[in-house]
Amino acid sequence: MFYPYRDIFRAPGTVGFASAGFIARLPLAMVPMGLVAMLSQTHGEYWLAGAVSATFALTNALVSPRISRLVDRHGQAHVLIPATIVALTAFILLLAATTWRWSSALLFLFAALAGVMPSMPAMIRARWTEIYRDTPKLSTAFAFESVSDEILYMTGSVLSIGLSVGLFPEAGPLFATVFLAVGTFLFVIQKKTEPRIHAVAQSGAASVIAFRPLQLITFVLLALGTLLGTAEVAVIALTKELGQPGAASFVLAGYAGGSLVVGLVFGVLKLKANLAQQFVFATLIAALTALPLPFITNIPMLGLALFIAGAAVSPSFITAFGLIEQSIPVARLTEGMTWAMTGIGIGMAAGSFSAGYVVDAYGPASGFWVSVTAGVLALAAVTAGYRMLADRTRNICATPIQMACD
Structure with missing residues (x-):
């Protein structure tokens, strides 16, 4: 039964971008509950923890499609690098604001800026589509990605909470930040599987x-x-x-x-x-x-x-x-x-x-x-x-x- 899944990885570069993408999208599952675990311990207020987490989630939901629209126009590497830098900077400032008890308003500001984080599941699926468009293998690739998403959502929240509770409050979001930086870097340097830019994407x-x-x-x-x-x-x-x-x-x-x-x-x-x-x-x-x-x-x-x-x-x-x-x-x-x-x-x-x-x-x-x-x-x-x-x-x-x- 698993032969079709092995088969989709025969194309050059697929193992590389899928592995890097797996790391880069871990923060999607880790950050929301990680922020709740972190702030509930450091500030002792669940409403604040939930509100900051919701600010990140809502901002990411509204902004990520626009980031992806820029990706379609200019290419993954040209957009993912600056967008990820903004998100990483915001996460670092959010961690600093938590550790040194800066104003709560700054927590919301940095959480909103962190929402610029790109939608890596979409980036990965776009690469699979570029390789296997109009073939039966594309359905298998999408199935693999759906299963990967399930695994990530099952483990990401648990991992983030476990790190913040077991090590120190900022550990969950901190590790998520590292995963985002490392995974995105490894993903964007793989140029051979990056989808081509099409003419329509450059139009208005x-x-x-x-x-x-x-x-x-x-x-x-x-x-x-x-x-x-x-x-x-x-x-x-x-x-x-x-x-x-x-x-x-x-x-x-x-x-x-x-x-x-x-x-x-x-x-x-x-x-x-x-x-x-x-x-x-x-x-x-x-x-x-x-x-x-x-x-x-x-x-x-x-x-x-x-x-x-x-x-x-x-x-x-x-x-x-x-x-x-x-x-x-x-x-x-x-x-x-x-x-x-x-x-x-x-x-x-x-x-x-x-x-x-x-x-x-x-x-x-x-x-x-x-x-x-x-x-x-x-x-x-x-x-x-x-x-x-x-x-x-x-x-x-x-x-x-x-x-x-x-």
Whole structure:
């Protein structure tokens, strides 16, 4: 089963940029919880820790698509280097402000500046696309990246919290800063696999988010990201109510594990259905598997239900990025993929916030109603937009967006 994954690394340079990219994107998973762990210890105020972390996450969600738009116009190396330098400087100043107890306002300022950090998952997927465009290997490469994202999100937060608690409060964000510097440097020096700059990217076209298929895909991914964010909060609350708080980590690991296993298998399947059909089906499974969650009253059933629910996550993400590759103009691909990643990130934040509010108001199990609502919204959107996704291809949208893709 794993031969197709070995096969995608036969192309020259793939091992190098994938390895460097793995290091460079660790901060995406480490920084949010690392900031919470750091500031809650040094300042003793959880609201401040959460607010600073949210400032970073929101800024990164809003700014990273614009960074990726510049990448499409000028190339990865020309943009990633200055953007990363700004982010690294901001992280260093944030660490200094924490250590020497500078004004809290500076914490927010430096967190916002750190949000300039580029979206490395999009940069990596753009390189895979440049190598394997219009071949079955691209789906396998996207599956590999989705599984890598799962591994990173499973381990990054835990690593960051463990470092800050086990060593010293600033350790988690500090190591994330080092990973960002080393990984990005190793990534950008690999010129042979850097995507070419296309003529359309140098034009004055509007942002690619104006393209309706991308709006639909991003909204669906936002809803699916809400499922992920809801699970983290609701599982912790429910296992605590059931008297087994330690079981939360195992249940959530099973959730991610279901996504990881199915993602590996899905990436090597040769399906006859087109990507739009696959996207609808994967979203349907995600919506259906969310339905039983509010009614579960014991840990074993919760673990099983979330393992099954996790099985729909990777196929949804894999097909979403495949649809973006097929329907977005080649010259705007990095920006398009970054908007998709932004949708997932905002959805996770929205899911965590919404589930927390519902849990406080109505009890732990009620938090999963946020999952049900998000699943229904995702399914309704992708069903309504199916024809648009099936009809729009790169061939009819190869000119500037405002001319051909309105």
